[in-house]
Amino acid sequence: MKNHIRFLGLLCASLGIITIAHAQTPLDGLMMPKGEICIALQYDQVTWDRYWEGSTIRVNQNIGNFTKQMGMPMVVGGITDKVNVILSLPYVKTAASAGQLTSVQGIQDLGISVKALFLEKPIGKGKLTGFSNLSFSTPASNYLSDYMPFSLGFGANELGIRAIGKYELDKGPYFRASYAYLQRGATEAERDFYYADQAYYTSKMDVPNAFQGQLTLGSWLFNYRLRVEASLTTIRSTSGDDIRVYSMPQPTNKVNFGRVEGFAQYYFKSGGKGFGLIASYQQAISGRNMGQFSGYGLGITYQFKAF
């Protein structure tokens, strides 16, 4: 019974986590049963007033407070009990409080992700589960990636492959770890010459690939109606150049960061069906070539049996 509730309860949970660079990647350890669908509307906002230029903190009064807002509809569906599909399509808006550069907004990247449960094994007073996940995202509008930090995204396809392991005690607490490799393609600039440690005579910019790791401690509370998590995430680019002194960032930059996050999800009905709410807070704790961001997210979810 408890396991069953856990299964139902879950899914919408996939939704809580936003990365700064692009749409959410589903990296939780939950699975929706066949025929269940969860739809979600998520709002996230991050701000920063200083950024890492390479590894040096820079304050730029011609940017002031930088804000990135994201509204994201998302759908998670159980194809089978062991395979879920997740779709997302964020709308992003960026703006700076100072300086004269114009803000931008628009549809960012369409994300499609398939998650498969491949391991489920009771151990001691809990259960170990393992998932693999393949995600793909692609720009869904002709936004200009070479307009950083304002650009909506990095403007390239991303293929992610991820492993997720979770150990959950029957009483509710759980530990989760995930590790992913994110393969990015090239983005198209509107200039055909740029400098990234050397001159490039092309409008193609190579967006660095990255590894992403995450450790999470969480627990179910109140008979599986509330879930709380604290997590630590790190992104490490495998290549790329640093932002040059007092210069603009560009999609070729080596972007690294570490982030802590708190997350809570509440279901109005036990069992997971019906409406739920999500709230999160995140903060950068280290970084390279990106804003020292902090921000929050709010979401509403609705889950139902579709077939």
Add this chain to the structure above:
Amino acid sequence: MKKYNYINIGLLLITFLVSSCVEDLPTKYDFTGYQYSNLDANAGQWKLILHTSNEQIPLPIPVAAGSPGLLKELADAKEKQGKATSAQREAVTYWTNNPLLRWNEIALELATKYNLIPAPNPDGSYPVPDPANPSKYPQFPYSHPPYTSRMLAYLSVAQYDGLIMAWQYKYKFKRQAPYQLDPQIKSSYENNGLFSYPSDGAVVAIASRDVLTAMFPLEKEFLAQKVQEHLESLVVAGINVSSDVEAGKLIGTEVAKTALSRASTDGMKNAQTTRAKSDSIKNAAKERFGWVWENQETPQRMVGLVPLFSKVRLWNVPNVEAIRPGPPPAPNSPEFQKAAAELKQYANNLTTDQRRIANFWNDGLNTYTPPGHWNRFAKEEVVASKLSPVRTARVFAYLNMAIVDAGIGCWDAKYYYHYPRPIQSIPGFKTILGTPNFPAYTSGHATFSGAAAEVMAHFFPVNASQFRTWAEEASMSRIYGGIHYSFDATAGLTQGRQAAAYSISRAKLDGVD
């Protein structure tokens, strides 16, 4: 469970396939050595720019074919060619038989590398690069468009004078190339029969190294390594023996000295002024016209970029007044209002194509600047037309003299009129491009491009309309980008064309176009 394993294997496979098709992106212009369309046998008679005589730099008379000295040099060249490492063979391919194009490319790369604006000090003031202490932040130079335009002119003029002299001696001494003297030596390039004494490649290598080292002192070691690789490649390629190279070095050294001696007294060192001087220039404009440009950054830059670049010595234009346009419309005049309304209209309704044009021509900080952009076009045009090295040098010399003259005239107008930028005059105006740290009128992009397009049109008349279209597009790009009024662009194009006319009429004295 098996089914999922298949899925997982599939995922891995896809990841592998995606990663294996990532291509190498080009870091230089992709061209190889080519057969010159014309050897330009009489180029030794073309008009020198900085020198008075085509034999002003004396060369030793080369030893004759068949003499023991030359035979030994040929044997040495043969050995070097036979024992060439793969890196040396790659260098032969890279440098080509028109290596001026590579040196120009290196110059553009250095211009880009050093085109970074100083960041503010903690107290809100701004530091200035110090040529006497180039490695101290902000590094010297700050290779902004005026600096780059001037640097390219000295580079190109030194190369050109050096190659005119090289051609003079080539056709005077008529020493045959190694691959002609010894059938066992193969030319890595087309066998064009060009005489080899002195080596034109060595002239270009040394002249370029010396000018660029003066312009980018922190790159001394990088340039030394480049020059060594290039000189070595001349012998490995089978087109020169060591005495050809040595003679070329003599010319290269001397023409660079002449160019740098002009540079040392051309007024550039005073172009970036003190605050007091900058204020007096500003006040003069205020009294004259009633308006004044102010930098809009935070913290504010109290001195614009090189207010006295206008005093730098011109190459072919007699004086800045000769190409100074009339005044721009007064802020808030009907003509101004019309131009401001046009900017707002673009800002609110920018099309994808207009945005692309704004970004394509941006050529701002951390790029090779508009002068660099036009040098790149010239390089591509030279290769398409298969010009000889000396004719290539001629294109770049007249092009870059016109560009820097246009820039000097443009900077005169900028600080004479001291006209505000759109972000200063139009309340709440936002742009997609960064606004530079100097007054609006006339547009540097328009002026540089107007000049460059006319010189290119003169040398490559078949594509004249293409170059002029580009210049108009470059001018419009600043209006789409929200950082210039249309009258800045119109006046700049005209000013640039006027500057080019002086350069072109000097080129015509050669009588070879």
